[in-house]
Amino acid sequence: MSSYITWTLREIVLPLPLGVIISAITERLVRRSRPYARLRNNVIKLSVACMGVSCVSCNLLFLVGVIIGTAMQPVGLTGGIATGKSTVSSLLQQQSSSDKEDEDEFVIIDVDGIAHDILLPNKLGSDSVYNLLVAEFGIGILSTEEKGTISPNIDRRKLGDIVFRDGQKRRKLNSITHPKIIKIMLKRILLEGLNLNSSTTNTTKHRRRVVCVDIPLLFEGGVPMRLLFGTIIVVACKPDLQLERLHKRNPDLTLEQCRQRIASQIPWRKRQPKLML
Ligand SMILES: CC(C)(COP(=O)(O)OP(=O)(O)OC[C@H]1O[C@@H](n2cnc3c(N)ncnc32)[C@H](O)[C@@H]1O)[C@@H](O)C(=O)NCCC(=O)NCCS
Ligand SMILES: Nc1ncnc2c1ncn2[C@@H]1O[C@H](COP(=O)(O)OP(=O)(O)OP(=O)(O)O)[C@@H](O)[C@H]1O
Known part of the structure; x- marks a missing residue:
């Protein structure tokens, strides 16, 4: 747990606000244009220097944090x-x-998609998310449909049943999965922002490219996570409609299990929106 906190502080809390501050100053100066051109150039030089320092210190994630904060300012799409x-x-x-x-x-x-990918057994190794989860929650979370295979998939339904009824176990799951999810998400934001991801590269030249991250637990990620996003869109609906939609979409879950899943997240009123849909 303490190593997770140290990791979060070092990799996220420090670099992102720095990037965001540089970004905000640079953008303001760009808007004010000519009279401030020299100052603007200095700010840009400063941000390049920050990136240089992080590069020299070989702290790749720091570098990623500063670049993302400075240049990308992605849109966060969140909600219960x-x-x-x-x-x-x-x-x-x-x-x-x-x-x-x-x-x-x-x-x-799609951050849920990233969370699903990292559960797969194909990235084995003693520190793989798959191995850590099996060690923590036992082989009972493995799919029984694939009996006989060396590494059966984690059955998300079974794991969900365990963690959504027990806050302590959910926090354990989060402490194993979230650092990995955050790393992959930052990398993807960077690649997409720089338009380097060949799978989604579009040939259209004149349109503004907006990187939008569908991230359910944005507000649960605290201030550093909020600072990463330039604009935050909160999707919300009335609680009874949310329960109805969840139960209809996942008929395999009982109403009680649906309520547990909703209760495991912060209430929508606490999600401070910049734009509400
Ligand atoms: C618990 C798991 C196995 C359940 O899988 P399942 O396929 O049933 O649900 P799915 O992944 O599609 O998630 C559906 C929704 O549940 C909510 N949710 C998922 N994990 C959590 C969590 N740890 N805490 C609160 N809500 C959560 C989100 O709103 C998400 O959109 C899976 O969600 C998981 O591995 N969660 C941990 C990683 C995580 O935090 N994912 C959310 C992305 S930030
Ligand atoms: N405006 C709407 N009117 C009616 N039904 C809707 C509306 N928006 C979403 N739904 C339905 O509600 C259900 C949940 O929607 P959706 O999967 O988009 O939610 P989500 O927030 O992405 O869910 P999750 O948190 O699990 O990723 C789906 O069955 C969808 O068809």
């Missing part, structure tokens, strides 16, 4: 379980596939 985040992100993607030159191109990073 089954409120409609994926529905909103597919609407944004649909808009992106239109040919209108004046509309932004949204590139969506």
Whole structure:
């Protein structure tokens, strides 16, 4: 636990605000234009120097944090379980596939998808998320449909049953999965922001590219996570409608299990929105 806190402090708390401050100053100066050109150049030099220092100290994540904070300012798309985040992100993607030159191109990073990927047994090694989870929660979380295979998949339904009814176990799951998820998310934001990810590279040249991260637990990630995003979109609906949508979408869950999942997240009123949908 203490190593997780140290990791978060060193890799996230320190670099991101620095990047955000540099970004805010640079943007303000860019807007004010000519009279401040020299100062602006100095600020840009300062940010390059910060990146240089982090490069020399070989702290790659620090470097990533500063670059992301400075240059990308991605959009965060968040909200409670089954409120409609994926529905909103597919609407944004649909808009992106239109040919209108004046509309932004949204590139969506799905953090739930990243969380699913890291559970797979294909990245074995003693510190793999798969091994750590099996060591922590036991072989009871493995799929029984794949009996006989060397590394059966983790059955997310079984793991979900354990962690959504017990806060301590959920925190344990989070402490194993979140550092890995955050690393992959930062890397993806960087690649997408720099337009280096060949799978999503679009040939359209004149449209603004907006990196949008669909991240359910943005506010649970605290201040550093909020600072990472330039704009935060909160998708919300009335609590009874949320319960109804969740139960309808996941009929395998009992109403009690649905309530447990909703209760495991912070209430929507506490998600301080910059834009509410
Ligand atoms: C618990 C797991 C196995 C359940 O898998 P399952 O396929 O049933 O659900 P899925 O991953 O699609 O998540 C659905 C929703 O549950 C909510 N949720 C997921 N994990 C958590 C969590 N640790 N705490 C609170 N809510 C959560 C989110 O709103 C998410 O959108 C899985 O969600 C998981 O590994 N969670 C830990 C990683 C995590 O925090 N993921 C959320 C992305 S930040
Ligand atoms: N505006 C809407 N009107 C009616 N149904 C909706 C609306 N938005 C979403 N839904 C339905 O609610 C359910 C949950 O939506 P969705 O999967 O987009 O939520 P989510 O927030 O992405 O969920 P999760 O937190 O599990 O990732 C889906 O079955 C979807 O079809």
